[in-house]
Amino acid sequence: MFDRLSSLVIAVTLVAIAAIFATLTGGDPLSIAIMALAGFIAAATVYSALPVPLPDAPRTSAAEPVLPPAISLLRHPDFAHWVDQEKEPLLGIADNIVTIANDAAIRLLGRHIVGADVRTAIRHPAATDWLSRIDDGAPLEMVNLIDFPRPGARWTMRIAALSGREYIIFLSDRSAIDAADRMRSDFVANASHELRTPLAAILGYVETLQDMNGETDMATRSRFLSIIHGEAGRMQQLVIDLLSISRVEADRFRxxxxxxxxxxxxxxxxxxxxxxxxxxxxxxxxxxxxxxxxxxxxxxxxxxxxxxxxxxxxxxxxxxxxxxxxxxxxxxxxxxxxxxxxxxxxxxxxxxxxxxxxxxxxxxxxxxxxxxxxxxxxxxxxxxxxxxxxxxxxxxxxxxxxxxxxxxx
CATH class of the missing domain: 3.30.565.10 (Histidine kinase-like ATPase, C-terminal domain)
Structure with a gap:
């Protein structure tokens, strides 16, 4: 398709050729002038009717496609709305700076953490060490925070990577779970100990009676049997109490x-x-x-x-x-x-x-x-x-x- 300039040049050239041909063949000068003027007017009309070409789009390399600008999730209003509904502490960080923190995080770490370096906001050696290596491509694994934020407590820290240098940090309290595990372990250990003590006494006195082969007097035998009876009763009561507490715990929600x-x-x-x-x-x-x-x-x-x-x-x-x-x-x-x-x-x-x-x-x-x-x-x-x-x-x-x-x- 011709552009506007090419079309105009062709029209003017045709008019000029027609005028020269008319002169050489002896045509009337007035007619030749009128024909030339009409030709120029037609060329101008054609020129103005042609569409104006659009400017050329900038050329881009096939290896470097043009991408839309990145949108920060941490600055999205829906993200802030979701953060406020989370029950456990949650932090949004950009370039190691805390940009957003929900109410649970502020209650745990203090209101001053927003705008602070995350390595000083979460004051724990394991957290500081991990956060210092995050830009070096350290794996995004779960970190245990022992004795955080107080002795005897345990929290876990998880990190989700976003685009750029932005991350979301999730903190979860595992203190109650640890306490329950310790109680379960202590219960088994204590129950075993309580049963083992009277059982050892029973076995010891039974073996003593067996070794005597009937040579002991009745008073000693009666005393040993009385001890065995007492220890067996103690074991029985312990078993009854263990069954009782298990039964009560099973029914506690009814x-x-x-x-x-x-x-x-x-x-x-x-x-x-x-x-x-x-x-x-x-x-x-x-x-x-x-x-x-x-x-x-x-x-x-x-x-x-x-x-x-x-x-x-x-x-x-x-x-x-x-x-x-x-x-x-x-x-x-x-x-x-x-x-x-x-x-x-x-x-x-x-x-x-x-x-x-x-x-x-x-x-x-x-x-x-x-x-x-x-x-x-x-x-x-x-x-x-x-x-x-x-x-x-x-x-x-x-x-x-x-x-x-x-x-x-």
């Missing part, structure tokens, strides 16, 4: 729906202790009142709760001192309280009394036959029944354990 009378349950537990071989049963002072105390509960579990609390008071209170068992209505709740007059418990031990196998005085607990699971079972039973467990103690005066439950009416 609220009881059976109507029961707490006053009747506590009264039955006291009667069972008085009928047993419990040496201090006569020291129990019951203040249960006359009215029934209806609630929704598991009768067997509430009986075990009352039995464990009263038994502990009998074990650790001084001989000959009263163990007071009270039931008191407090509005729409009822309080079961058991008080003893013993040595008391130091304040630093109180928060740990409901831990499995925790003992204030291990030697004394073993001598009175405790398994270390009694109050742990009480705690789980009270939680299942929406109860509140309280332990108060004063050194040299005694301990008061109480649980409040919601009444059915």
């Amino acid at each position: 609220r009881p729906t059976t109507p029961v009378d707490l006053a009747g349950i506590v009264g039955t537990s006291i009667a069972q202790l008085c009928d047993s071989e419990q040496a201090r049963a006569k020291d129990i002072v019951a203040k249960l009142g006359e009215e029934p105390l209806p609630m929704l509960g598991d009768q067997a579990q509430l009986g075990q709760l009352a039995h464990n609390i009263i038994s502990n008071a009998l074990k650790y209170g001084h001989t000959g001192t009263p163990v007071t068992v009270e039931l008191t209505r407090e509005g729409r709740r009822v309080r079961l309280a058991v008080s003893d007059e013993g040595d008391g418990i130091a304040p630093d031990h109180l928060p740990r009394l409901t831990e499995r196998f925790y003992r204030v005085d291990e030697a004394r607990s073993r001598s009175v036959g405790g398994t270390g699971l009694g109050l742990a079972i009480v705690k789980h039973i009270s939680e299942r029944h929406q109860g509140q467990l309280d332990i108060e103690s004063e050194l040299g005066k005694g301990t008061r354990v109480s649980v409040t439950f919601p009444l059915a009416t």
Whole structure:
């Protein structure tokens, strides 16, 4: 296709040739002039009608395609909206500078981290070392932050790479998971130890009796058999408590729906202790009142709760001192309280009394036959029944354990 200049040149040339041809053949000068003028006008019309050519687009190399400008995800409004909804700490960093942080990150690290170098925002040796090597192509692996942000805690740090030198940092709290794992390991170790101790005693005395071949006197044999019987009973009680705590934990999310009378349950537990071989049963002072105390509960579990609390008071209170068992209505709740007059418990031990196998005085607990699971079972039973467990103690005066439950009416 011709351009505008080429078209004009051709038109003018044709008009000129026509004029010269007319002159050579003897044509009228006026006619020749009119024809030439008409030709020029036609050429001008053709020239103006042709389209104006567009400027040439810049040439680019096939090896270097033109790409649209990169869009920063960290500056996108939808990204900021998503960050604010995240429950765990999240940071957006560009060139090692924290450009965005959600509320969880600010609560964990402080408001000053926005605009700061990420290596100073997350003050932990493992994090600092990893973040210092991120530009060297270090693999984007998970990093454990031990004792962060406080001793005994553990967090993990994950990093997702974006375009350019931008990254997203995810922080996750794993302290509770670690604590649960430690509790599980401690539980297995303690249970094994508690079972191994009486089992070793039983095996030792049985072997001694076998080696004597009937040469021992009846008094010695009876004493050994009595020890074996006692250790076997201790193992049996430990197995019962282990099964109880497992059963209670399995039921902890199922609220009881059976109507029961707490006053009747506590009264039955006291009667069972008085009928047993419990040496201090006569020291129990019951203040249960006359009215029934209806609630929704598991009768067997509430009986075990009352039995464990009263038994502990009998074990650790001084001989000959009263163990007071009270039931008191407090509005729409009822309080079961058991008080003893013993040595008391130091304040630093109180928060740990409901831990499995925790003992204030291990030697004394073993001598009175405790398994270390009694109050742990009480705690789980009270939680299942929406109860509140309280332990108060004063050194040299005694301990008061109480649980409040919601009444059915």
